[in-house]
Amino acid sequence: MARxxxxxxxxxxxxxxxxxxxxxxxxxxxxxxxxxxxxxxxxLLAQPPRFLFTPTLxxxxxxxADGKFGRYYMNSINVAFWSSLIAxxxxxxxxxxxxxxRFRLRKLLFFLILIPRSFxxxxxxxxxxxxxxxxxxxxxxxxxxxFEAAVRLPLVVWVMRGFLRNVPNELVEAxxxxxxxxxxxxxxxxxxxxxxxxxxxxxxxxxxTWNAFLVPLVLTNxxxxxxxxxxxxxxxxxxxxxxGMIAAGGFLxxxxxxxxxxxxxxxxxxGLTSGAVK
Numbered sequence: 317m318a319r320x321x322x323x324x325x326x327x328x329x330x331x332x333x334x335x336x337x338x339x340x341x342x343x344x345x346x347x348x349x350x351x352x353x354x355x356x357x358x359x360l361l362a363q364p365p366r367f368l369f370t371p372t373l374x375x376x377x378x379x380x381a382d383g384k385f386g387r388y389y390m391n392s393i394n395v396a397f398w399s400s401l402i403a404x405x406x407x408x409x410x411x412x413x414x415x416x417x418r419f420r421l422r423k424l425l426f427f428l429i430l431i432p433r434s435f436x437x438x439x440x441x442x443x444x445x446x447x448x449x450x451x452x453x454x455x456x457x458x459x460x461x462x463f464e465a466a467v468r469l470p471l472v473v474w475v476m477r478g479f480l481r482n483v484p485n486e487l488v489e490a491x492x493x494x495x496x497x498x499x500x501x502x503x504x505x506x507x508x509x510x511x512x513x514x515x516x517x518x519x520x521x522x523x524x525t526w527n528a529f530l531v532p533l534v535l536t537n538x539x540x541x542x543x544x545x546x547x548x549x550x551x552x553x554x555x556x557x558x559x560g561m562i563a564a565g566g567f568l569x570x571x572x573x574x575x576x577x578x579x580x581x582x583x584x585x586x587g588l589t590s591g592a593v594k
Contacts, residue, residue: 346570352563360559375560376568379550385565388546392526392569394457395542399464400521404514406465407472408480412502414473415480416488426473433470437530445534455537463531468521475520479513480506523573543569 352360354371379385414426432440444463445454453459483506491501507514532542547565550558 346567346574349563349567349570353560353567355560357560375564379561379564379568385543385546385568388541389543389568391457391460391540392542392544393572395460395464395528395532396522396525399461399468399525400518402461402465403468403472403521404476404518407469407517408476408507408510408514409502410469411473411476411480412506414477416498426477429473430470432467433474437467441531441534444531448535454535455540457540459535460532460540460542463535464525464528467531468524471524472517472521475517476510476513479510483509519576522576526573 348365351367351371353375354373355366355369356372356374359366359369410429414422448454448459487505487509488501491505492498496504527544528542529544532540532545533548536542536545543565547562547569550561550565
């Protein structure tokens, strides 16, 4: 007797088709940016758009020829890496203090720390600009690192507080009884247990900082310009046909995020889900 084939429910098929369409629509801008960066200059603005052509790397060669974009690219890497590292380190210690140390007005202080996270960047960039100019710290990478770390600090405190609350008190108390001390218990016992959370919030901070545009645009002129801001320099008139360089710069800018997310997505999902289960 022949086995009956399993029928796929109509609802499941509809969900699958919807997910595929959403996936295609999400990746199409990236695909179009890639093929635009590989188009020869004579068909960049062709209407209707050309999807079949002989690809060329001329746009990438022109973009990287003078070395400026490479320097701006390294600025983005330095700002994203160091600001994320500082924010995760300081924010995790602050979150540990909020979960393990009893002091007055603890809940109020925690609430006040989270308030700046709700502010749009445009509301704080003007006073920050005047302060940086008064201190002579405009157009410096260290200024961007400090500012971006401060912006991500409330997020780290909020996320890591959830992870740290799931660490059993008995482990910390046992470490304290063994003479480890609170700092020793934090670094030797607590941090290894919340490593998935550290990785997850670190990835979020890195991506968020890498994509920052308004703050580097206002606080930099030449030396500390980041890759997203540098792309603006290639937005000239359409007659100069620099759209290929813009597409090449845009693709190079999002490439680390794509690779970073695909390589570490398991750690990100595991970190976020483990913080939700006690």
